Amino acid sequence: MRIQSITDDFGGTVEDIDLRTIANGEVTELRLALVQRGVLVCRSQTLQPEDIVNFARHFGPVEYGVREDFQLPSNPDVYVISNIVENGKPLGNPNDGFAWHTDLSFLAHPTAFTFLYALETPPEGANTEFASAAVSYDRLSDEEKRQYGQIAVRHSYEMLHGTRKGARPLTEAELLAMPDVVHPLVRTHPDTARKALYLGPDTSLPMDMEPAAGDALIHSLMDRTTQRELVYSHAWRPGDLVVWDNRTMVHRATEYDRGRYRRLMHRVTVRGERPS
Ligand code: OGA
Ligand code: MN
Numbered sequence: 001m002r003i004q005s006i007t008d009d010f011g012g013t014v015e016d017i018d019l020r021t022i023a024n025g026e027v028t029e030l031r032l033a034l035v036q037r038g039v040l041v042c043r044s045q046t047l048q049p050e051d052i053v054n055f056a057r058h059f060g061p062v063e064y065g066v067r068e069d070f071q072l073p074s075n076p077d078v079y080v081i082s083n084i085v086e087n088g089k090p091l092g093n094p095n096d097g098f099a100w101h102t103d104l105s106f107l108a109h110p111t112a113f114t115f116l117y118a119l120e121t122p123p124e125g126a127n128t129e130f131a132s133a134a135v136s137y138d139r140l141s142d143e144e145k146r147q148y149g150q151i152a153v154r155h156s157y158e159m160l161h162g163t164r165k166g167a168r169p170l171t172e173a174e175l176l177a178m179p180d181v182v183h184p185l186v187r188t189h190p191d192t193a194r195k196a197l198y199l200g201p202d203t204s205l206p207m208d209m210e211p212a213a214g215d216a217l218i219h220s221l222m223d224r225t226t227q228r229e230l231v232y233s234h235a236w237r238p239g240d241l242v243v244w245d246n247r248t249m250v251h252r253a254t255e256y257d258r259g260r261y262r263r264l265m266h267r268v269t270v271r272g273e274r275p276s
Contacts, residue, residue: 001026003033003040010132010249011232012037019045019055019241027058034059034113035191039130039244039251041234047117047241049075052268055241056115060270063111069093072266081116081265083258091264095164097253100131100226102246103269105200106157108181112272115243120264121236125256129226129233134196134248136225137186148197151185152207153218160203182207187275189247196248197221198275225250247272 002015012033017026019042034040047055049072056062062077070093072078080092103111116128140148157178161170170178185206187198199222206214233254234242244251256263 001029003029003037005037006039006041006232009135009230010038011130012040014040014042017042019047020051022055022058031059034243035189035245035248038132038134038249039232039242042241042243043237044239045117045241046239047266049078049266052115052117052241052266053077056113056268056270059113059243060272062268063271064269077268079267079269081267082120082263084120084262084264094258097251098255099202100199100222100250100252101203102133102198102200102250104246105183105198106155106160106178106181106203107271109271109274110183111246111269113243113245113270115241115268115270117242117266118236118238118240118264119266120262121238121240122256122261122263125254125261126263127233127235127254128242128251129231129254130244130249130251131226131231132196132248133199133225133250134189134194135230136221137196139224145186145195148221149184149186151209152182153185153198153200153204154180154182154207155200155204156180157203159205160200163202183275187247189245190273194248197225198247199225199250222250226252247275 001017004013006012053062064079070080072080082092083094084091103114183198186195188195199218201218201222205211
């Protein structure tokens with residue numbers, strides 16, 4: 001196994017590895033690289049749904065607890081992202097993640113790691129883009145670090161759901177299962193002690209701030225985090241497995257010609273700690 005940097009500040013490509021048969025020592029090395037570099041790309045894998053789940057389990061408890069609509073029927077730990085419709089039934093969720101975000105920040109124990117595996121990819125478009133909110137934290141002034149370090153932010157699944165066009169209203173049970181949670185705006189990574197902005201635009205608002213001003217603050221911090229020169233844009237090939245650390249990274253999906261191309265992705269998430 002060899003790990004090559006993608007940018008100076010974050011990202012790594014893992015070569016000479018078969019994720020179906022990794023040794024314990026390799027897991028330790030991969031985990032270290034992942035928390036330090038934020039996102040790892042492993043090309044040319046051949047993974048069945050259970051291979052992705054087994055690999056993910058090395059990194060913590062596999063969990064997907066939000067929407068049951070797009071789980072793989074044969075393996076509910078795997079969530080499907082796709083524009084493919086078979087016999088009138090969508091194979092997966094075609095529409096999520098086009099705004100910069102971090103995964104499932106509205107949970108009390110948000111996702112630590114997301115594993116995304118490409119089965120079918122368009123020849124153009126549909127890149128997934130990454131930026132580091134640890135790098136952007138480091139770029140803040142001392143005064144900003146002090147100020148933002150004191151801000152608590154309310155994250156709300158209901159708020160996120162409200163931004164989804166044409167989505168059915170949440171049921172009482174869903175609302176009960178997904179109460180709002182409060183996380184710090186600056187979180188400290190449990191393994192590396194590195195600080196990072198924890199940003200969920202459209203799904204969160206700072207406490208003790210006027211909503212419009214709070215929303216503007218979160219969006220402006222996300223804009224600073226995702227300036228073009230700080231972004232890695234991953235162009236997918238079938239067989240790519242990309243894993244990222246949601247404690248330090250933000251990411252987004254990008255568009256593609258859905259009428260023309262098929263996209264099929266399998267996704268597994270590992271639950272994290274309570275942000276602090
Ligand atoms: C995700 C996600 C982006 C993409 O799986 O969490 O944001 O490009 N995916 O599918
Ligand atoms: Mn996502």
